[in-house]
Amino acid sequence: GAVVSQHPSRVICKSGTSVKIECRSLDFQATTMFWYRQFPKQSLMLMATSNEGSKATYEQGVEKDKFLINHASLTLSTLTVTSAHPEDSSFYICSAAVGGSYNSPLHFGNGTRLTVT
Amino acid sequence: QQQVKQSPQSLIVQKGGISIINCAYENTAFDYFPWYQQFPGKGPALLIAIRPDVSEKKEGRFTISFNKSAKQFSLHIMDSQPGDSATYFCAASKAAGNKLTFGGGTRVLVKP
Numbered sequence: 001g002a003v004v005s006q007h008p009s010r011v012i013c014k015s016g017t018s019v020k021i022e023c024r025s026l027d028f029q030a031t032t033m034f035w036y037r038q039f040p041k042q043s044l045m046l047m048a049t050s051n052e053g054s055k056a057t058y059e060q061g062v063e064k065d066k067f068l069i070n071h072a073s074l075t076l077s078t079l080t081v082t083s084a085h086p087e088d089s090s091f092y093i094c095s096a097a098v099g100g101s102y103n104s105p106l107h108f109g110n111g112t113r114l115t116v117t
Numbered sequence: 118q119q120q121v122k123q124s125p126q127s128l129i130v131q132k133g134g135i136s137i138i139n140c141a142y143e144n145t146a147f148d149y150f151p152w153y154q155q156f157p158g159k160g161p162a163l164l165i166a167i168r169p170d171v172s173e174k175k176e177g178r179f180t181i182s183f184n185k186s187a188k189q190f191s192l193h194i195m196d197s198q199p200g201d202s203a204t205y206f207c208a209a210s211k212a213a214g215n216k217l218t219f220g221g222g223t224r225v226l227v228k229p
Binding site: 032034044046049093104106107108 | 151153158159160161162163166206210213214215216217218219220221222224
């Protein structure tokens with residue numbers, strides 16, 4: 001079945017530094033990928049929609065200059081958390097559908113646990 | 118505005134029992150309703166999904182019931198097992214591959 005892979009699974013960084021998270025579709029091409037954030041014991045909140053070859057679409061309240069998204073190929077989207085602060089500590093999860101098809105469900109990666117100290 | 122409301126927040130059930138989780142949505146443009154299972158430290162995994170043109174869908178021990186007029190849908194887990202202990206999320210979208218709006222989640226604990 002469709003597999004979405006994220007890297008790294010865990011990252012600890014110091015306040016003020018930037019962190020890049022990769023999301024890959026391993027056995028399919030994804031023109032669209034979605035980035036979610038999940039705080040402990042809470043639900044998943046959509047941050048942005050990543051579109052291959054074009055600018056990402058951000059949800060209301062998400063700072064696009066802080067959360068940089070690049071979708072340079074049909075199998076890779078990256079999320080860079082710039083100038084990270086402790087409040088950015090969260091579980092970041094990406095998802096994608098096979099070819100963005102209407103009938104294909106979203107598959108999620110295993111997430112990246114970001115801890116900012 | 119919470120577009121998908123989920124209840125209960127937590128649920129304890131004995132092994133072999135039935136777990137029932139309910140969701141209600143507001144946006145009538147939603148036409149795809151999946152359920153995801155999430156274990157600690159992992160991403161959500163798709164369990165089962167339904168579209169509004171059917172009222173019920175069953176896959177193994179998991180059944181979705183859908184009431185379009187009430188804008189409600191529910192997940193039934195039959196013969197619950199300790200391995201089913203996880204957090205379950207309902208969700209909704211305007212298409213299967215489109216962005217999902219999630220409910221708040223239900224933590225299910227199945228006691229042996």
